[in-house]
Amino acid sequence: MKPSVFVSRKIPAAGLELLEQHCSVDLWTAELPPSYDTLLTKVRDKEGVLYLLTEQIDSRLLDAAGPGLKVLSGFAVGYDNVDIPAATERGIPVGHTPGVLTETTADLAFALLLSAGRRIYESARFAQQGRWQTWSPTAFLGRDAFRATLGILGMGRIGQAMARRAQGFEMEVVFHDPNDTTAVDPKLGNRLGFDEVLSRADFLSVHVPLTPQTRHLIDRAALQQMKPTATLINTSRGPVVDHDALTEALAQGEIGYAALDVTEPEPLPDDHPLFDATNCLIVPHIGSASVATRDKMASMAAENLLAGLRGRRLPHCVNPEVYRDAEEGQ
Numbered sequence: 001m002k003p004s005v006f007v008s009r010k011i012p013a014a015g016l017e018l019l020e021q022h023c024s025v026d027l028w029t030a031e032l033p034p035s036y037d038t039l040l041t042k043v044r045d046k047e048g049v050l051y052l053l054t055e056q057i058d059s060r061l062l063d064a065a066g067p068g069l070k071v072l073s074g075f076a077v078g079y080d081n082v083d084i085p086a087a088t089e090r091g092i093p094v095g096h097t098p099g100v101l102t103e104t105t106a107d108l109a110f111a112l113l114l115s116a117g118r119r120i121y122e123s124a125r126f127a128q129q130g131r132w133q134t135w136s137p138t139a140f141l142g143r144d145a146f147r148a149t150l151g152i153l154g155m156g157r158i159g160q161a162m163a164r165r166a167q168g169f170e171m172e173v174v175f176h177d178p179n180d181t182t183a184v185d186p187k188l189g190n191r192l193g194f195d196e197v198l199s200r201a202d203f204l205s206v207h208v209p210l211t212p213q214t215r216h217l218i219d220r221a222a223l224q225q226m227k228p229t230a231t232l233i234n235t236s237r238g239p240v241v242d243h244d245a246l247t248e249a250l251a252q253g254e255i256g257y258a259a260l261d262v263t264e265p266e267p268l269p270d271d272h273p274l275f276d277a278t279n280c281l282i283v284p285h286i287g288s289a290s291v292a293t294r295d296k297m298a299s300m301a302a303e304n305l306l307a308g309l310r311g312r313r314l315p316h317c318v319n320p321e322v323y324r325d326a327e328e329g330q
Contacts, residue, residue, distance in 0.1 A: 003070075003309045005048040008034060008055050011075055015050075015298025022306055023048070040064040048305045050075060057082040062090055071308020075301045077101060079318050080210045080237065087319060094318040095304025097297045099157065101288035106161035108287045109235045112259035113150075113203050116231045118142040119257075121281045143202065143229065143256070145169045151201025152176075153194075153217070154208035154236065155184050162205055163188040174200055178208060198225040203233060210237035220245040223254055231257040235287045238264035243274065250277045261287050 002024045009028055010016065019025050026042060028034050033054040034042060043049055043065040050073045051057060057072060062083075072087060073095040087094050115121060123140045126132060150166045152159045152175040163173045173189030176197045184191065198204065204226060208214045218232065218241040226232070232255060234241050243264055249255050251273075259281040260274075266285060274280050288294060304314045313323060 003047040004045065005050065005305065005309070006042045006046045007050045008039070008042075009052050009075075011050070011301065012295050012298040014295040015075075015300075015302035018299065018302040019050070019305065023309070036061075043069070047071075048073065048309050050301055050305050051081075052076065053078065053081050055081060057087070059083055059086040062086055062092065070311075071095065071305055071314070073301050073305040073308065073314075074318075075297055078209060078237065082318075084319050088322055091322050093308050093314045093320075093322050095301065095308065095314045095316055096318050097300040097304075098316055100296045100300060101293050102157040102161050104290045104293040105158050105235055105287040106165060108261060108283075108289075109158070109162055109205050109207075109233055110165045112233050112235070112261065112281065112283070113205065113231065114145055116233065116257045116259040116281055117145050117148075117203065122278055143231065145171065145203070147171065148202040149174060149200050150189075151197040151204040152189065153197065153204065153206045154178070155182050155189075155191075156207060156209075158235070159205075159207040160184065160188055162207065178213065195225055198222055199227070201230055202227065203231045205233040206236050206240055208236055208240060210239055215239050216242040216245075218242060218246070220248070223249040226255050228253055229256040231255070231259065233259045235261040238262040238266050243268075243272075247273050247277070250274075250279050257281075261285055 002022065005019065005023045006026045036056060039055060039061060043061060045066055045068060047068055048071045053076045069092055071093055077096055077098050079094060079096050082094055084094060119140045119142045147170050150171045150173050152162055152173060155175045155177040159175065166173050174192050174197050175189045176192055176194045206218065208217065220242065223245055246258055250258060257279045261283050262285055263282065268274060274282060288297065300316060304316055307314050
């Protein structure tokens, strides 16, 4: 009999077809994610669960799944929506998809940088609305990326990929990483303190994981340290930025522009004031949205799930200590 698994959203065929060959798949096909109460029902008696970032995986849900749950597999790099200690305590390995979206997300971050700097979204709407009457020497004046200063917060894989892209524009790169042990090629930029990166950046790109320490890392005080002409780019996690503080900073001209791929909450309500800000560009969490990257994520998530169902080590495991604990208990 094939193992029974729940997949919380339709993922690309590269992963879904692989699962359907080897598992009995209960697939959530609606466009919107299942509610938490629905999840509690869907995971019951399942041996595996493949979930997205929109699903909250906590102790209650793990208990609802029952003792037969063998593996959790995330269609994502991040795992801040999962209670990892609770899964580890129950001996459940948790998979994710690291490395696969580095270049694609850096592409999107740099695209946001250029779009914000050159006010592409504003000017495109202006033309589409039939307001473009003539060429103007003063309309939609933006900020050059060429030889500007790029500040990067978080110099992991994506931050370093962003720095490599900046080299083509001869940008000066300064960075701060909360993890002081992160190895960075000195050719990619200069490591500075948090406050100095804020004050020097013409463009500030955020690439830190969401942790208790980074929640609202960009708050009112941080925004006040930035240049009034600076652009903030966030492709990490929405709660890293205090959106109330950002709304006020944009309205009062404390910073020049913001370009966001992630928000808090996500999605933002239609009536959120950031949507009314002409100096704010918001896209719907498309950092990893290329065909090749999403196919690879789907394959990795499926391979993690199948490995766990077969009692094998996950190729990409968040909590490898579950294996050490099992070995020590033998």
